[in-house]
Amino acid sequence: MTIEVNEDTRGSQRKILFDLGLRKELSSHPPAVERFLVESGWDLQVTKDIPEILKEGNLSPTDIEAVVFSHHHFDHVGDLSQFPSTTTVVVGPGFKNAHLPGWPVNPESSLIDDDWKRHNIREISFDVGPEELFIGGFPAVDYFGDGSFYLLNAPGHTIGHLAALAKISLASASSGEHPSQHPRDKFVFLGGDICHYPGVFRPTESSPLDTEAQAALYTCPASFFLDVHPEKSCEKPYYRMPAHCTVDEKAAGDSIRKLCAFDANEDVLVIIGHDASLIGKMDFFPKPINVWEKEAKDTLQWAFLKDLCQNTIHN
Numbered sequence: 001m002t003i004e005v006n007e008d009t010r011g012s013q014r015k016i017l018f019d020l021g022l023r024k025e026l027s028s029h030p031p032a033v034e035r036f037l038v039e040s041g042w043d044l045q046v047t048k049d050i051p052e053i054l055k056e057g058n059l060s061p062t063d064i065e066a067v068v069f070s071h072h073h074f075d076h077v078g079d080l081s082q083f084p085s086t087t088t089v090v091v092g093p094g095f096k097n098a099h100l101p102g103w104p105v106n107p108e109s110s111l112i113d114d115d116w117k118r119h120n121i122r123e124i125s126f127d128v129g130p131e132e133l134f135i136g137g138f139p140a141v142d143y144f145g146d147g148s149f150y151l152l153n154a155p156g157h158t159i160g161h162l163a164a165l166a167k168i169s170l171a172s173a174s175s176g177e178h179p180s181q182h183p184r185d186k187f188v189f190l191g192g193d194i195c196h197y198p199g200v201f202r203p204t205e206s207s208p209l210d211t212e213a214q215a216a217l218y219t220c221p222a223s224f225f226l227d228v229h230p231e232k233s234c235e236k237p238y239y240r241m242p243a244h245c246t247v248d249e250k251a252a253g254d255s256i257r258k259l260c261a262f263d264a265n266e267d268v269l270v271i272i273g274h275d276a277s278l279i280g281k282m283d284f285f286p287k288p289i290n291v292w293e294k295e296a297k298d299t300l301q302w303a304f305l306k307d308l309c310q311n312t313i314h315n
C-alpha cells in the first residue's frame with residue numbers, strides 16, 4: 001500500500017483531539033450509562049481529566065479547535081462540557097441522525113444533550129464526487145488540507161465510526177541533509193474502536209508473526225504461538241470481532257481488512273482505543289510521538305502477545 005501526501009506539512013499549529021476517553025467523574029454520566037456501569041460491575045478509575053492532561057503540555061481546552069469523535073460510546077466522548085463552545089465537534093456520517101439528540105430528550109442516550117448543543121457539530125461527508133479521496137481503501141477527508149491528518153470512514157462498530165491517519169514528523173527531517181536522505185514519512189493510524197483488541201488484526205499474511213523472535217522474547221517454544229491460535233496459523237488473526245460489538249458485521253469486517261494493510265506498512269503504527277499493551281511501552285502526551293522508529297513499531301505491534309502467554313499460564 002502506498003500513501004501519498006503533500007510535501008508541505010510544516011504544520012499550522014492548529015490543535016485537535018481525537019476522542020476524549022472516559023469522564024473523570026463517573027457519577028456524572030447520563031442515567032443509561034450509570035445503569036450500564038452498575039450492571040457490568042466494571043471497576044473504572046480515571047485519575048486525570050482532559051484539561052489536566054492538556055495542562056501538562058501547557059495547553060487548555062480553549063486551544064483546541066476541534067474534537068474528533070471516533071464514535072458516540074461513553075468511554076470515548078468524555079466530558080464535552082469542559083470545552084468552550086468555540087471548539088467544533090467532528091463526527092462521522094449518519095452520526096447526528098443516529099445518536100442525537102442526547103439525554104434527556106433520548107432517555108437511553110450516552111450523550112448529554114446540553115453539552116452537545118453548545119457546539120458546532122460538523123458531520124463529515126465522504127460523498128463520491130470530484131474531490132473523492134481514498135487512503136488505503138478508506139474514504140478519506142484531508143482535514144487540514146496539507147496531508148498531515150486524514151479522517152477515515154471506518155463504519156461497522158457503530159454508525160458513523162471514524163478512524164484517522166496522522167502524519168508525524170521526524171526530528172531528523174529538519175536537520176538539513178538532502179531530501180533524498182530524509183527518513184520516510186511516518187504515520188499513526190488512530191483506530192478508535194474499529195476493533196477492540198490487536199489480535200483481531202494481527203497477524204496477517206502481509207504481516208506474519210515471527211514465532212522464533214517472539215519465543216526468544218518470552219522464553220517459550222516457538223510452537224506456543226501456533227498452539228494457542230485457533231487455526232494454528234502465523235498468518236491469520238487470533239480473534240474475530242464479535243458480532244454483538246457491531247451494528248453492521250460486514251462493514252466492520254471490511255474496515256478491519258483495510259486496517260490490516262495499514263498495519264503491514266512499516267511506516268504506519270496502528271493504535272486502537274483499547275490496546276492496553278501499549279501502556280508503559282510508548283511515550284504519552286505531553287511527550288511527542290515523533291520519536292517512533294521501526295524497532296519501536298515491532299515492539300509495539302506484538303506487545304499484545306504477552307496476554308496470550310499470561311492467560312495460558314494462568315489457565
Ligand SMILES: [Zn+2]
Nearest residue numbers: 071073157193
Ligand atoms: Zn465503542
